[in-house]
Amino acid sequence: MITAEHITIRHGVHQVVDDICWHIQDNERWILFGLNGCGKTTLLSALAGYLGVNKGKIFLPDGQVLNAETKTDWRIKTGLVSASFFDRCYQTENVLDIVLSGLYGRLGMSCSLKASDVRKVKGILHWLDMDKKYQYPYDTLSSGQRQKVIITRALLPNPDILFLDEPFNGLDILGYLQVKELLQEWVSSGNKTIVCVTHHGNEITTDYTHAALMKNGQFFCTGAIQDVFIEDNIRRFIGKEIGVAWQDGRLLLTIPSVKERRMNDYGQNN
Amino acid sequence: MGKITDDDRKRMERCCCKQCGGKLSMKVVVYDPYGGHDVEMFCDKCHKIEYGTEKEVYHLATRFIDEFQFNYFLDMAEDERSERLNTAKICEVISWVLNELGLIDDNGVIKNKVPEF
Numbered sequence: 185m186i187t188a189e190h191i192t193i194r195h196g197v198h199q200v201v202d203d204i205c206w207h208i209q210d211n212e213r214w215i216l217f218g219l220n221g222c223g224k225t226t227l228l229s230a231l232a233g234y235l236g237v238n239k240g241k242i243f244l245p246d247g248q249v250l251n252a253e254t255k256t257d258w259r260i261k262t263g264l265v266s267a268s269f270f271d272r273c274y275q276t277e278n279v280l281d282i283v284l285s286g287l288y289g290r291l292g293m294s295c296s297l298k299a300s301d302v303r304k305v306k307g308i309l310h311w312l313d314m315d316k317k318y319q320y321p322y323d324t325l326s327s328g329q330r331q332k333v334i335i336t337r338a339l340l341p342n343p344d345i346l347f348l349d350e351p352f353n354g355l356d357i358l359g360y361l362q363v364k365e366l367l368q369e370w371v372s373s374g375n376k377t378i379v380c381v382t383h384h385g386n387e388i389t390t391d392y393t394h395a396a397l398m399k400n401g402q403f404f405c406t407g408a409i410q411d412v413f414i415e416d417n418i419r420r421f422i423g424k425e426i427g428v429a430w431q432d433g434r435l436l437l438t439i440p441s442v443k444e445r446r447m448n449d450y451g452q453n454n
Numbered sequence: 455m456g457k458i459t460d461d462d463r464k465r466m467e468r469c470c471c472k473q474c475g476g477k478l479s480m481k482v483v484v485y486d487p488y489g490g491h492d493v494e495m496f497c498d499k500c501h502k503i504e505y506g507t508e509k510e511v512y513h514l515a516t517r518f519i520d521e522f523q524f525n526y527f528l529d530m531a532e533d534e535r536s537e538r539l540n541t542a543k544i545c546e547v548i549s550w551v552l553n554e555l556g557l558i559d560d561n562g563v564i565k566n567k568v569p570e571f
């Protein structure tokens with residue numbers, strides 16, 4: 185279990201994450217949902233051991249506090265997939281070095297190439313149609329290719345927990361299906377925990393067990409996924425008329441059509 | 455922040471950037487101005503995180519590139535950058551061969567040893 189206790193993260197005077205408490209149990213699969221700029225990515229980077237907190241503590245499953253001493257081992261046990269984060273770390277570094285760095289919980293390599301590790305990397309990259317790119321610099325790749333590199337980096341150590349920040353961003357339909365299959369294979373290998381940031385309703389399914397709605401750096405509401413994504417909650421959360429329905433295990437979010445809105449306006453005016 | 459180990463220090467002395475041959479140093483890489491940074495081995499010349507290669511390997515690679523006009527990156531423009539990438543690629547090939555022959559380990563190139571064919 186990971187426990188965040190009253191954590192606050194400031195960017196200058198701005199509180200990006202504001203006094204958040206969160207318990208994530210083993211095997212739970214969370215959706216972290218919110219509008220742009222609400223602090224989701226910052227919170228995820230902190231939980232994954234890449235960003236310090238200004239206040240509060242994050243307790244790891246073994247009871248230790250996440251800090252400068254424990255972060256490297258924690259990063260190896262977990263995987264962070266966040267294009268917005270890794271785009272700030274990497275420019276001309278090559279794909280193979282980036283992916284292998286995931287094994288060491290660092291941004292760079294910390295030991296010479298091992299044939300067995302390279303074989304593993306090439307296996308995943310081959311599945312993602314990226315095996316011709318493993319020697320290329322990060323900044324020569326498309327956004328979809330970068331996403332695949334970051335996902336490979338996260339999965340390589342076979343972590344217990346994945347922190348996914350918009351994991352399907354930039355992928356074309358084939359890439360989306362390939363990554364989905366990879367993630368499903370990883371989940372089915374047993375006892376895996378996921379925290380997935382998204383602001384796309386159609387990526388939210390009942391494969392996830394829990395959800396947290398985040399607004400202005402704070403949790404608006406947390407709970408079982410089908411209790412959180414109900415119309416009343418979402419309307420209050422977004423502050424607009426939004427339709428919420430579940431169809432075949434998938435969330436459907438809708439707004440009134442232009443025609444409906446015109447009719448309503450007309451009705452109100454007459 | 456990660457610690458600088460004795461192995462890191464030895465590697466910085468012994469090795470160089472596999473793209474440009476430049477000196478390696480330990481550098482604080484800041485990826486978030488509000489508290490996100492790590493210490494990583496770095497090439498100042500290429501401005502990149504770089505684990506490097508043995509200096510002997512780098513020199514052999516540059517000679518190979520000069521003599522054979524090797525180009526692995528056919529879809530990139532033939533310029534200084536592609537030459538650096540090709541050098542890094544050949545460094546990896548040479549390191550692999552030396553490793554297979556038992557002529558390189560974590561302490562560098564082992565000299566005066568009969569290769570293990």
Ligand SMILES: [Zn+2]
Pocket residue numbers: 471472473474475476497498499500501504
């Ligand atoms: Zn360099």
